[in-house]
Amino acid sequence: MKQVGVVDIAREAGVSTATVSRVLNGAESVTGATREHVLEVVARLGYTPNAFAASLRKGRNDAIGIAVASISQPWHVKLIRELRRAIREQGFTTIVYDLEHSESVLIEHTESARRLRLAGMVLATGDRIDGDEVRAALDRMAGTVPLVVIGQELPGAGWTTVAFDDVAASEQAILELLGRRPKPVLFLGEAASSYLSEERRIGVERALSQFPDLLAGSELVALDAGMDFSVGYREVQARAGALARFGTIFCVNDELALGACRALSELGVRVPEDMMVIGYGDVDMLPYLTPSLSSLSGDVGGVAERVVRALLARIEGGHVDVGPKLQRKIVHRESTGG
Amino acid sequence: MKQVGVVDIAREAGVSTATVSRVLNGAESVTGATREHVLEVVARLGYTPNAFAASLRKGRNDAIGIAVASISQPWHVKLIRELRRAIREQGFTTIVYDLEHSESVLIEHTESARRLRLAGMVLATGDRIDGDEVRAALDRMAGTVPLVVIGQELPGAGWTTVAFDDVAASEQAILELLGRRPKPVLFLGEAASSYLSEERRIGVERALSQFPDLLAGSELVALDAGMDFSVGYREVQARAGALARFGTIFCVNDELALGACRALSELGVRVPEDMMVIGYGDVDMLPYLTPSLSSLSGDVGGVAERVVRALLARIEGGHVDVGPKLQRKIVHRESTGG
DNA sequence: CTGAAAGCGCTTACAG
DNA sequence: CTGAAAGCGCTTACAG
Known part of the structure; x- marks a missing residue:
């Protein structure tokens, strides 16, 4: 069954293909009556223009x-x-x-x-x-x-x-959190493959460098394994014995933060009493988690x-x-x- | 700056456009040497075929x-x-x-x-x-x-x-949960606009109908407002006073279940001790929530x-x-x- | 306002 | 194994 094309419409409507094309592309110049008639035929025959032919001829793709x-x-x-x-x-x-x-x-x-x-x-x-x-x-x-x-x-x-400006955002966030609890930070970021993690890590370091003792106690992790829930979970679990020294877990995205929270809960570490957690992105679900998750949001x-x-x-x-x-x-x- | 086309390649390589096309489409018939040469020219001139022209001519889109x-x-x-x-x-x-x-x-x-x-x-x-x-x-x-x-x-x-087979899945799940806790069910589904909700509701009803007293106490909600976290949260909050009568909240998707859990937590209703919650879909994040969420999974x-x-x-x-x-x-x- | 005709850039019978 | 030429289905100067 061959598909119907402009020529079919033109023949059926008793006009040229040029006129059909004009009607379909909303040209001003076509008479009202002609337009109506062509549109009626188009609808009746169930015609849909071929996007390839149109784009090829127009020389552009929208x-x-x-x-x-x-x-x-x-x-x-x-x-x-x-x-x-x-x-x-x-x-x-x-x-x-x-x-x-x-x-x-x-x-x-x-x-x-x-x-x-x-x-x-x-x-x-x-x-x-x-x-x-x-x-x-x-x-x-x-x-x-x-x-x-x-x-x-x-x-x-x-x-x-x-x-x-993620460098500035991270720096400011860390400063604010250190104000709430002046303890070392655990930063969960991604390895060299991530540009974003790099920026965010720099901001964190910049803030911490104002407090050399806190910087010394902090750990800035560069993960290689992707950035989903399971990774946040695993990394916190892996540090079960060393968590007491940190006051904040700063995650490069919200998914990591979610996984981190789960691990903390299993380990009996209370959030935020024992540990603050924050992510990046401010995804819609955060207010509905338990505990609800803080995050760095952007417009x-x-x-x-x-x-x-x-x-x-x-x-x-x-x-x-x-x-x-x-x-x-x-x-x-x-x-x-x- | 006009883009380079097959004719440019053909001219530069000293072959016909037919040969260029054959090389690019992996035809068997082309000589090794010709093929190499054409590919070299293609790479050198940075040619990429026009998908519109190709599809138009081939008469199909892959x-x-x-x-x-x-x-x-x-x-x-x-x-x-x-x-x-x-x-x-x-x-x-x-x-x-x-x-x-x-x-x-x-x-x-x-x-x-x-x-x-x-x-x-x-x-x-x-x-x-x-x-x-x-x-x-x-x-x-x-x-x-x-x-x-x-x-x-x-x-x-x-x-x-x-x-x-969502009717069967829902029916079986409800029967299993009633086995664990024989109390009425709160079903959070979508209104008439959802086919899925309809199927799942039918399964729930079918299971409950074996226990007329439980069916009588159950509530099968048809929501009109979409199916995200906020809806699950709001619907449970709205029933704050009536929750004690239910033993299970059965949600038509995982997002609703997540929102429901948050509301329960705010209301001091313990999951699963006071209320069981289950969703649909078995999305990746469920094991990392607190509490981790049960769900109906499919392959x-x-x-x-x-x-x-x-x-x-x-x-x-x-x-x-x-x-x-x-x-x-x-x-x-x-x-x-x- | 409308039509005849060219042409967009490819691929593919067809012929050699 | 390769080339000359037709044609996919549109749109658009151009002419009337």
């Missing part, structure tokens, strides 16, 4: 890619929602890519973006993108697809960056807005000043004493 | 759509991962659609699927799809795009369904495998017997007494 490190992480899902909303307001469609924290998947997606001649691409990941292969793939993609990266700045990159809608503004500027061949890094704020809940 | 009710729900994300893996093994690419629990978004996506001439579509949602408009859009899509639906069966539908990988098998059969114009409904099993954790 889709913008949204690539996130992992759709398993609620923060990224929130970001996707906000970006979609902002992008659709500008008349573009979106296509979501899940990187699954994998370099090879990212590289594949850059190729897909090129093949599809995407109008633009947004990349949000805390994983490093400065490895040789990844960097080359991104540079290659950015050559034809305007790119905006969320979260990390690379020297000499051919794209725009929108980011939170996702604000990020989306900036990203889209920057992307549109790039698409139109210009640049735009995205302004200073965005600020985070600390949200206290039970896990830091409310 | 992409399969995966539409889920909401990517905010971890169970759906797990499903996406498994489906992607299974689909890619078959040589297709995937494209993810987030329905955001919205009928209009679903309808838009069916149109997108038609325009893109997708090779197939997988739809996973617990929301009803038998409303007039939605049903019409799905029928229309299924006319050209092979469709497999996960989770709900519709009479006379032109697609294949793969589903869990997501098994679903993905069946779906892909059914979809391939449809794509090739045939049908396939997907077999009986899949079984769930109850996973006991602290919230039901371990």
